[in-house]
Amino acid sequence: MENNNRKVILYIAASLDGYIAKPDDDLSFLSLVEQAGEDYGYNRFIETVDTLVLGRKTYDWVVKQAGQFPTHGKTVYVVTQTARPPLGNIQFYTGSPQTLIAALKSQPGQNIFIDGGAQLVNSLLQHRLIEEFIISVIPVLLGGGISLFTAGQPEQRLQLLACQQYNIGLVQLHYRLAGNN
Amino acid sequence: MENNNRKVILYIAASLDGYIAKPDDDLSFLSLVEQAGEDYGYNRFIETVDTLVLGRKTYDWVVKQAGQFPTHGKTVYVVTQTARPPLGNIQFYTGSPQTLIAALKSQPGQNIFIDGGAQLVNSLLQHRLIEEFIISVIPVLLGGGISLFTAGQPEQRLQLLACQQYNIGLVQLHYRLAGNN
Numbered sequence: 395m396e397n398n399n400r401k402v403i404l405y406i407a408a409s410l411d412g413y414i415a416k417p418d419d420d421l422s423f424l425s426l427v428e429q430a431g432e433d434y435g436y437n438r439f440i441e442t443v444d445t446l447v448l449g450r451k452t453y454d455w456v457v458k459q460a461g462q463f464p465t466h467g468k469t470v471y472v473v474t475q476t477a478r479p480p481l482g483n484i485q486f487y488t489g490s491p492q493t494l495i496a497a498l499k500s501q502p503g504q505n506i507f508i509d510g511g512a513q514l515v516n517s518l519l520q521h522r523l524i525e526e527f528i529i530s531v532i533p534v535l536l537g538g539g540i541s542l543f544t545a546g547q548p549e550q551r552l553q554l555l556a557c558q559q560y561n562i563g564l565v566q567l568h569y570r571l572a573g574n575n
Numbered sequence: 576m577e578n579n580n581r582k583v584i585l586y587i588a589a590s591l592d593g594y595i596a597k598p599d600d601d602l603s604f605l606s607l608v609e610q611a612g613e614d615y616g617y618n619r620f621i622e623t624v625d626t627l628v629l630g631r632k633t634y635d636w637v638v639k640q641a642g643q644f645p646t647h648g649k650t651v652y653v654v655t656q657t658a659r660p661p662l663g664n665i666q667f668y669t670g671s672p673q674t675l676i677a678a679l680k681s682q683p684g685q686n687i688f689i690d691g692g693a694q695l696v697n698s699l700l701q702h703r704l705i706e707e708f709i710i711s712v713i714p715v716l717l718g719g720g721i722s723l724f725t726a727g728q729p730e731q732r733l734q735l736l737a738c739q740q741y742n743i744g745l746v747q748l749h750y751r752l753a754g755n756n
Contacts, residue, residue: 410750412592412724534730534733535730535733557740563734564735565738567746
């Protein structure tokens with residue numbers, strides 16, 4: 395049983411055709427919406443979470459790009475098949491994503507940020523474990539790459555919580571899993 | 576050269592995960608947003624077009640469901656590999672979609688409504704022939720079915736023209752192909 399209401403929230407950007415990266419993990423399309431002083435609610439969102447969960451490939455990619463993973467002072471769980479020693483507040487979790495989520499939700503805390511990638515997202519969707527979706531739709535068709543949603547998940551009804559439009563053409567959709575699933 | 580500015584517009588509904596139908600052409604998810612007296616701008620849109628273009632599979636599916644294809648008094652082109660005699664103002668076109676669009680755009684007229692399905696849409700995207708996209712995002716993850724966008728298209732930047740949110744949770748995104756493609 396859950397003893398609190400910390401929520402599991404996916405916060406991610408995708409192209410209109412549903413890709414979170416072009417082939418070879420190319421995220422350059424995100425630069426289409428880069429604007430000085432505009433973070434599309436990211437900092438406001440990050441203040442509502444105390445835990446990040448992400449997949450190993452995404453983690454390695456960020457480390458390769460940025461030199462280290464920006465934890466923002468949060469507890470970070472990297473879901474991986476290969477054990478590694480913890481690195482500060484970054485833990486490498488070799489169990490199943492659903493076991494991790496169940497463990498986190500059994501503890502009190504702030505919300506839980508699902509930071510990608512697609513493999514982790516779809517593993518969680520398989521068990522209807524993503525409770526909110528904040529998706530920033532970038533105004534571009536990429537025509538290929540890594541799809542945010544892959545086939546084979548159960549059907550899940552959503553409730554629209556908000557839809558925010560930005561001048562540059564980004565639309566941020568915010569849904570929660572509907573109660574009738 | 577185009578001698579007028581009639582536009583090629585895709586108007587379609589899709590789930591958040593990008594499906595326009597569940598497996599076996601199941602469109603029952605559209606009933607999630609059915610509301611008496613609310614057509615999500617369809618009639619206003621249909622008044623701006625004088626021509627519909629759709630694929631043969633979609634045409635046959637509509638005929639099977641509805642008994643006949645509702646032409647709304649428009650000229651209808653069904654793109655098909657197998658010739659059929661015209662049926663009232665419905666013509667069966669055995670050439671390539673891009674040749675059809677070029678021919679239509681060389682003639683004066685109102686806008687051109689691309690009515691699906693995915694095969695036709697992606698064939699047109701291949702040649703950047705869709706000039707506007709009006710996509711009604713239905714608040715559901717279907718988890719499988721027929722994807723609106725398939726991989727292999729050229730990257731295409733878009734400009735957001737409008738984003739309309741409806742109480743029931745439908746978000747209608749309206750883009751045009753950006754000038755810098």
